[in-house]
Amino acid sequence: TFLAPLSENEILGRQLRSIYNIAGFYVISGDADANQSTKDGLAKVTAELLSRVLTDGAIVSVTGGSTMASLSDYLKPAVKDLLFVPARGGLGESNHFQANSIASALGEATGGMHRLLHAPDYLSKSTLESLMHEPDVKEIIQLNQQSDFVIHGIGEPFTMASRRHSPEGEVEILKRNKAVTEAFGFYFDEHGNVVHRIKTVGIQMEDLAQKKQVFAVAGGTSKQEAIETYLKIAPKNTVLITDEAVGEYLMKNR
Numbered sequence: 001t002f003l004a005p006l007s008e009n010e011i012l013g014r015q016l017r018s019i020y021n022i023a024g025f026y027v028i029s030g031d032a033d034a035n036q037s038t039k040d041g042l043a044k045v046t047a048e049l050l051s052r053v054l055t056d057g058a059i060v061s062v063t064g065g066s067t068m069a070s071l072s073d074y075l076k077p078a079v080k081d082l083l084f085v086p087a088r089g090g091l092g093e094s095n096h097f098q099a100n101s102i103a104s105a106l107g108e109a110t111g112g113m114h115r116l117l118h119a120p121d122y123l124s125k126s127t128l129e130s131l132m133h134e135p136d137v138k139e140i141i142q143l144n145q146q147s148d149f150v151i152h153g154i155g156e157p158f159t160m161a162s163r164r165h166s167p168e169g170e171v172e173i174l175k176r177n178k179a180v181t182e183a184f185g186f187y188f189d190e191h192g193n194v195v196h197r198i199k200t201v202g203i204q205m206e207d208l209a210q211k212k213q214v215f216a217v218a219g220g221t222s223k224q225e226a227i228e229t230y231l232k233i234a235p236k237n238t239v240l241i242t243d244e245a246v247g248e249y250l251m252k253n254r
């Protein structure tokens with residue numbers, strides 16, 4: 001799908017899009033760490049881009065986080081029967097930032113539907129395997145495989161581990177393996193290798209490439225390296241919505 005550029009920082013966005021060879025690159029003015037209005041701007045532009053491609057009955061997988069949390073303030077009921085699905089189960093986020101809450105708010109904002117995934121934050125391998133056979137959970141897994149679009153955040157790994165109250169052993173693994181970025185509960189090193197993943201059900205990285213469009217939404221000085229690294233592994237159908245703090249850093253480091 002071709003997405004026409006939005007006017008703000010259009011040239012920077014176009015340049016970065018061709019450097020990173022992804023489907024779209026949008027750069028909002030400012031620094032999301034410093035200004036709430038920039039952070040809201042990320043959600044606003046994402047809602048605008050999403051509205052251009054959504055069609056009746058589309059299934060949208062969503063992750064959690066504070067950037068994603070304000071998306072429902074901007075998405076309007078323009079098309080019918082949208083279904084929002086949490087991309088992954090409990091990642092240790094507080095209620096407001098959970099994918100479940102965001103899927104439900106988006107369903108409400110658009111007059112569409114949502115599903116909830118009830119999975120505990122920390123699961124053993126055997127519990128995870130049996131949970132995957134539960135009908136409700138199975139449905140979410142299937143919906144995430146079938147979904148047309150994905151909208152997700154990107155984070156700085158140690159910020160995320162602390163926000164999630166991750167056990168000390170997990171933080172040690174991240175330190176030892178020099179994690180630099182996180183998305184979907186997967187932690188990656190600077191080469192884009194998965195160094196740790198939170199065991200839960202939901203979307204897998206390999207599901208992303210077949211989606212019509214994947215919207216990655218993240219900005220702020222503290223995420224510069226995280227976003228730079230994520231771009232090494234982002235599938236080609238990714239549309240990145242970021243801010244100048246990140247856009248200019250990427251341009252300087254190219």
Ligand code: F6P
Nearest residue numbers: 063064065066067153154155184
């Ligand atoms: O925990 C869900 C999640 O989408 C993470 O994968 C991501 O790193 C983080 O939230 C982003 O959160 P925020 O937008 O608050 O920085």
